[in-house]
Amino acid sequence: MTPEPRLVHIVDDVPELDETSDLTMVAVLDGFLDAGNAAAIASRFLVQLTEGREGKGAGPVVATFDVDQFHDYRARRPAMSFVRDHYEAYDAPRLVVRLLHDSGGTPYLLLQGPEPDNRWEAFARAVRAVVERFGVTRVVSMGSVPMAVPHTRPVAITHHASRPELLTGESPWRGELRIPSSAQSLLEVRLGEWDHDALGFVAHIPHYLAQMDYPRAALALLENVERAGRLTLDLSDVRSEADEREDEIARYLSANEEVAEVVDALERQYDSFELAEESGNSLLAADEPLPTGEEIGQQFEQFLAGLEGPDDQPGAP
Known part of the structure; x- marks a missing residue:
């Protein structure tokens, strides 16, 4: 397939990929499906894993998309530095495909950058050109959404795929849901229509942690x-990061009874849902009242400030 002019530049000569018969491309688009920055943390870890293994910078770029064709600069303004009397260090958005290696040296690709604000169909066709140029076997996406779930229970994952045979787990949903679309979800639909395998995972992030880094969800996505x-x-680094954050949360809860009560209510609701599922009843069978997003937000306003901001008290997170 020939890509549309100027939408994507694909490196002509990548000998390592020419010899690969089984190639994965991981897709992470910033801007929509990333509560708790879980997918961003996961993609950053993948780049760092290659850097640490090879002892040099991030993996080489093998495809570059023309961001000007897809990015709304007024809606998402890139950062820029102003130094005394002049502008410099413009952080231009980049939408690229990198060649990375896993812990065993196996090559794979990472599609990473801001979600296109427009021309989603054209973007999907450009990704198709990359997939077909390098003979990608499967495209695996990552995302995360805020949910009314407690952080004290296992991170739930929604599995999805362009065909049933690709699913690696059972979906927690029943029936049809009408949800906002994204360039990443449309890409999976179009790749499936073009007979390219595509699947992905969406982590469920506790409402009250959605605005802060939540590496435990990133760990679940990477697994x-x-x-x-x-x-x-090798997920030891991100696992350590997740454990540290969990310890911070636990210390805060032990010192804040009102916040702990909110989490306790979510735990009861979660356990009721699980029990209903195991017994074959409706997920709506539980009658435990669920805290609203506003109630959770009010209870955790100080929580987020305590974790992310300065605190003079010894031992505070």
């Missing part, structure tokens, strides 16, 4: 990507 993408990933 699923590792299996689905047939990769080998």
Whole structure:
């Protein structure tokens, strides 16, 4: 397939990929499906894993999309530095495909950058050109959404795929849901229509942690990507980061009774749902009242400030 002019530039000569018969491309588009920055943390880890293994910078770029064709600069203004009397250090948005390697040296691709604000169909066709040029076997996407779930329970994952045979787990949903679309979800639909395998994972992030880094969800996403993408990933660093954040949250809850009560209510609701599922009843069978997003937000306003902002008290997170 020949890509539309100027939408994507694909490197002509990548000998390492010419010899690869099984190639995964991981897709992470910033801007929509990323509560708790889970997908961003996961993609950053993948780049760092290659950097640490090869002892040099991020993996080489093998395809570059023309961001000007897709980005709304007035809606998402890139940062720029003003130094005394002049502008410099413009952080231009980049939408690229990098060649990375897993812990065992197996090559794979990472599609990373801001979600296109427009021309989604053209973007999907440009990605198709990359997939067909390098013979990508499967495209695996990552995302995360805020949900009324407690952080004290396992991170739930929504599995999705362009065909049932690709699913690696059962979906927690029943029936049809009408949800806002994204360039990433449309890409999966179009790739499936073009007979290219595409699947992905969406982590469920507790409402009250959606605005802060939540590496535990990133870990859950990476574990699923590792299996689905047939990769080998040393996840010890992100696991340590997740444990540290969980300890911070636990210390805060032990000192804040009102916040702990909100989490306790979510735990009861979650456990009721699980029990209903195991017994074959409706997920709506539980009668435990669920805190609203506003109630959770009010209770955790100080929580977020305590974790992300300065605090003079010894031992505070």
